[in-house]
Every structure is written in structure tokens, then in C-alpha cells.
Amino acid sequence: MSYPRRGMHGEVVEDLGRRIVSGDPEAEGHLDPIELGRRYNVSHTVVREALKTLAAKGLVDARPKRGTFVRPRGDWSLLDPDVLRWRFEQRGDTDMLRDLAEVRAVVEPAGARLAAARRSEEDVAALEAALERMAATAADPVAHTEADVTFHRVLLAASRNELLECLEVVIAAALSARDRLVHSTGERPGFAATHRAVLDAVREGDPDAAETAMRDLLAQAERDESDLSH
Incomplete structure (x- = not known):
């Protein structure tokens, strides 16, 4: 941001x-x-x-x-929050959307796996709060996006890996721009379910399930973006 x-x-x-x-x-x-x-x-x-x-x-x-x-x-300092945001504000920057998908595919499954092994009860509560906030703001793209970004930030923080956590600036800026486009007409089908699956796996302390759930979430995100471009 x-x-x-x-x-x-x-x-x-x-x-x-x-x-x-x-x-x-x-x-x-x-x-x-x-x-x-x-x-x-x-x-x-x-x-x-x-x-x-x-x-x-x-x-x-x-x-x-x-x-x-x-x-x-x-x-350019491509990881600067403002530079990221300005790039994502360009609807035609398909290269940036591709780069985002690739970065997320590398970072977030690993982050979810570590979070399942290292999370605290406070982390789980924060993820639950973010998910509840997403459900409550499905008709408000701005508030919904903020809640989604919070969910992913908390997840990376729960990994207890400072280098992974530093990458939240990329994930946050990218998600903010992506969600404004994808959810401009309301929450996408399957959005809540994929996030709930990640949360449940993290709560249960199951690294394999958390990684799989995050990969499923990212696959759903890719389908949403594909639908948007057609």
C-alpha cells in the first residue's frame, strides 16, 4: 500500500x-x-x-x-509499494499480472506451509477475523480488498520467516489492484471457500493441507483473472 x-x-x-x-x-x-x-x-x-x-x-x-x-x-525500484501500485493501476499491464501469479505461486504455498507449523492462536484469530470481514464486506470492493490483503499479510507473518514476511509488500500491492478489478461486481464464486480451507489447515497445524489449500486458492484466482479477460 x-x-x-x-x-x-x-x-x-x-x-x-x-x-x-x-x-x-x-x-x-x-x-x-x-x-x-x-x-x-x-x-x-x-x-x-x-x-x-x-x-x-x-x-x-x-x-x-x-x-x-x-x-x-x-x-526502477520495482518492489517499491508506489511503483507496484502505479503499474497495477494500468489495466493493460498483463506482464505484471503474470509476474504476480508466478511470485504468488512461489511464495504463498511455502508461507502457508510454514504458517501451519508455526502459527500462534493470535494468528488464527486474526485470520478468522479477516475472513469474517471479507464475508461482511462482499458488496464493498474497497473494504473487501482490505480484508483480503489483511488475510494474506497475517498468513505470511505467521510463517515466522522475516524474509518471506518482507514480500508482503509485493503481495499486498498486487492483491489490492487485482481485487479491485476481479471483485468490482461482487465476490467471486469459490472465493470464501478457498480462503476457509487455508484457514482450517493452518488452524489444524497441517502443513501439507495448508500448502495444498493455498495452491487451490491460487488456481481459483487464476481462473477468475482468466474469466475477467474474456
Whole structure:
């Protein structure tokens, strides 16, 4: 998820970052800070701070005699929450959806397996609460998505593996964008059942069942995305 933004600085970061990631021709190549100030009707200080923020994300750079310029896509910090979110906001970024499915297939079954072996009662209670929240917000795509993201975050945290848990930023950003598309007309059939199966296996402390249930969940997610594209 994106960190909170306030004021004109945040608005410039949001708009310019989104334009760069989307490949907007007007946001490619060299960037003129003076022109940016006019475009957004902000001071030079605001522009400078916004460009610093985008530079930290690998999107832009500034060099003597070369000025400020957009960096090649290969230099972007692709795991930055905002860069992830901006990419997923592009409905046509099918490569990103594919990358997400592949990352989830590697990370989440292993996370579920470890969670079943290492979870605490508090973890189980948090997963149950998230699942109940999903059921209660089936008609509210925003709240439903937040509950789904919470479920998957808690699951990775329950693995007690700090490196796996760090990957929640990828899963969370991706799920947020995916759910807004897939569940825009309501919860998909089978969604609750697949999540319940994961929770039950984790509660029972059954690593094999938890891994299998997560693979089933991901297979259902892939079918949902396929239905959406047709």
C-alpha cells in the first residue's frame, strides 16, 4: 500500500510517478523542473522534493550538464509499494499480472506451509477475523480488498520467516489492484471457500493441507483473472 500523501508535494509525486510508469510520452526523457512547476502550479521547492522522492524510487535522476531525466525501466525500484501500485493501476499491464501469479505461486504455498507449523492462536484469530470481514464486506470492493490483503499479510507473518514476511509488500500491492478489478461486481464464486480451507489447515497445524489449500486458492484466482479477460 502507498504511504499517506499530503499537500502539493504528494500530488506531484502521485501524478508524475503514475505518468512515468504508464509511459506517458510527456513524462519520458528529460524533465524540466521549471516546466513541472508551471504544470502543477507549485513552487520550485515542491518540485525539487517531489523529484527527490521519485529519485529514491529509481524513476528519475539528475546529473550536472545533463539535467533531470527519467531512468530506464530496468533501474526502477520495482518492489517499491508506489511503483507496484502505479503499474497495477494500468489495466493493460498483463506482464505484471503474470509476474504476480508466478511470485504468488512461489511464495504463498511455502508461507502457508510454514504458517501451519508455526502459527500462534493470535494468528488464527486474526485470520478468522479477516475472513469474517471479507464475508461482511462482499458488496464493498474497497473494504473487501482490505480484508483480503489483511488475510494474506497475517498468513505470511505467521510463517515466522522475516524474509518471506518482507514480500508482503509485493503481495499486498498486487492483491489490492487485482481485487479491485476481479471483485468490482461482487465476490467471486469459490472465493470464501478457498480462503476457509487455508484457514482450517493452518488452524489444524497441517502443513501439507495448508500448502495444498493455498495452491487451490491460487488456481481459483487464476481462473477468475482468466474469466475477467474474456
